[in-house]
Amino acid sequence: MTMNAEIGSPANARQENRMERPSFRLPLASLAFWGISLAWFIIVIIPLIILFVYSFFTTQYFQTVYSPSLETWTSLFSSGRFEVTLRTLRIALTVTMIELLVGFPFALWLAKGNVSKLGRAIFLALLTIPFFLDLSSRTIVWRAILGQNGLVNTILISTGLTEGPVDWLLYSEFSVHFGMIPALFPPMVLPIYMAINLIDDTLIEASSDLGGSPAQTFSRVILPLSLPGVMAGFVFTLGPALAAWVEPGMLGGGFVNLLSNSIESAYTALRYPVVAALSAFVIGLLLLLLGMMMLVLRRFGGSGLTLR
Amino acid sequence: MKDFTTEPMLEVCDVVHKYGQVTALSNVSLSAQKGEFLTILGSSGSGKTTMLRVISGLETPYSVGRLRIGGEDVVGVPAAKRRCTTVFQNYALFPHMSVLENVAYGLKIRKLPADDVIREARRALEMVRLEQKADRSIRQLSGGERQRVALARAVVTRPAVLLLDEPLGALDERLRQDMQLELMDLQRKLDMTFVYITHSQEEALTMSDRVILMRNGRVEQRGEPLELFDRPATRFAADFMGYENILPGRLIQREGDRGQVELTGGARVLGTLAADDLAVGDRVNMALRAERIAPVGPEDQGLDGSLRSKVYRGKYTDMLMDTAAGPLRLRSWHGAPAEHESFSRVGWKETDAVIFADNDV
Secondary structure, three states: OHHHHHHOOHHHHHHHHHHHHHHHHHHHHHHHHHHHHHHHHHHHHHHHHHHHHHOOOEEEOOEEEOOOOOHHHHOOOOOOHHHHHHHHHHHHHHHHHHHHHHHHHHHHHHHHOOOOHHHHHHHHHHHHHHHHOOHHHHHHHHHHHHOOOOHHHHHHHHOOOOOOOOHHHOOOHHHHHHHHHHHHHHHHHHHHHHHHHOOOHHHHHHHHHOOOOHHHHHHHHHHHHHHHHHHHHHHHHHHHHHOOOHHHHHHHOOOOOOHHHHHHHHHHOOOHHHHHHHHHHHHHHHHHHHHHHHHHHHHHHHHHHOOO | OOOOOOOEEEEEEEEEEEEOOEEEEEEEEEEEEOOOEEEEEOOOOOOHHHHHHHHHOOOOOOEOOEEEEOOEEOOOOOHHHOOEEEEOOOOOOOOOOEHHHHHHHHHHHOOOOHHHHHHHHHHHHHHOOOHHHOOOEHHHOOHHHHHHHHHHHHHOOOOOEEEEEOOOOOOOHHHHHHHHHHHHHHHHHHOOEEEEEEOOHHHHHHHOOEEEEEEOOEEEEEEOHHHHHHOOOOHHHHHHOOOOEEEEEEEEEEEOOEEEEEEOOOOEEEEEEOOOOOOOOOEEEEEEOHHHOEEOOOOOOOEEEEEEEEEEOOOOEEEEEEEOOEEEEEEEOOOOOOOOOOOOEEEOOHHHOEEEEOOOO
């Protein structure tokens, strides 16, 4: 149709082109959409499905038995996995909440505070530096700092603040939290920073012009408008926190077992169905938490804003 | 003209403001009475928006002699505590709230009972004829409707002074004219002091009781709209008020407020003096509106010249004429005789020609 018009008289062709353009662009856009969706499906969704299917198999003598059964799932929470799950949830949520409490004010200050352009650029660059370095290399350094003969204890003992070394600094839940917090700070701060940065300054001015105190402006304008960023920060922080593997391994010293460590040990024991079931369980856990978060936010956002 | 005998609702004395090294306002003073429509007119960079922000408290001035709103001293008082509200240029409506919630914002902030909040907000919406769209989202509104929501939101708390920062700038021509009338109507109904900022001399002329023309952070001229329109006192004011022709010359004779000017090239013409302090012999400028110039007979006062170009623009015809005093722009609103005939002499009523001192940089 378009080809024919182009071959025809030039004036006619121009007219046709102009009329065709909107409908011509649309197929391209939808082609790209379906192409990307298909690629995403193949690369991400299919492995997840295979993983899920695997969880219905069993292992015997280090061999996977390919006959469907619920055995892996029913035995999943035996051998103390329930405590591991609770611990994982507790640590992941604690870390996420700490990140939110520290990250939100920081993001607010960075986006709307009295920061020079240069200062802002420096802070944003500093936030991206953790991505340059491998997580395990960054984490293992803490052993030298927090250990019994580490920097902190040496200082504490030599200044006479404590008599012996403080032993809860390393290989404890404290050190696991401590190791995860700097690693997960950027993924919490950056989305919130972006969201707050998008809030038009005149909205903030309008709020105080209409009589809003800084606290009212914050709770009625800034916070509700930054919620999409908070949501994204929550996802980007909670996901890795639930799946954290390096920090509990290196700084937990075998005393702080999380679900990821269970997955790892099942993997080394070649029990792939258990690996699959545990992974599927973590994903389910994450989805459940995000769903709850979404509900809370909607409730909170709704009641905080409407007159009703 | 309204009579303003009550005490001023807004008093600003000697505001100085600097952005770094740049002086945005140098010793600007102004005042407005209750129910007055004051317009601050100026091009971008004239300091008019800075002035508005100083009044609203969104900008802390470098120094200020006196700043009173509704009789209260507000120097150092934060924006939230001042009895004035602003209609922002881009409206600044809260995107996460409905129309009604936007309007109710200032009332809710003041912790009024919920019933009163809703009733007052609905009444304000009624006033701008948007009560039907109370539950709409801001995104579903047109530009003019958003404008009216911003207006309702600003007046619902009954401020002493309403500040409007080029509120009609983003609207199209037709809507702008409708909104001008609506704003004037609203101002009269509320009997509220309006301080209106614009760069359009036409808006200033139609709407205001008084106009302050600003230039480079200073007040260039102030007065009633007609005064500014018909008696600009400087070259800048004349240019800004849309005088197309500004001819340099020398005052050679004066009688009362009438004067005779010898223009470059030697022609002697009559005009009206904008200021009393002009003396015979002073270098002056004479400003003439293109549409107030018309062909005249050889005996009448005026300028000789030859027509250089003629552009028909539908409603009117623009002409350019070469004279001894320089090129002269003419505008004719009727087809004949200017459009078809040729002429070699043009003139004007002496009240249409403004004479002011040539002291501009």
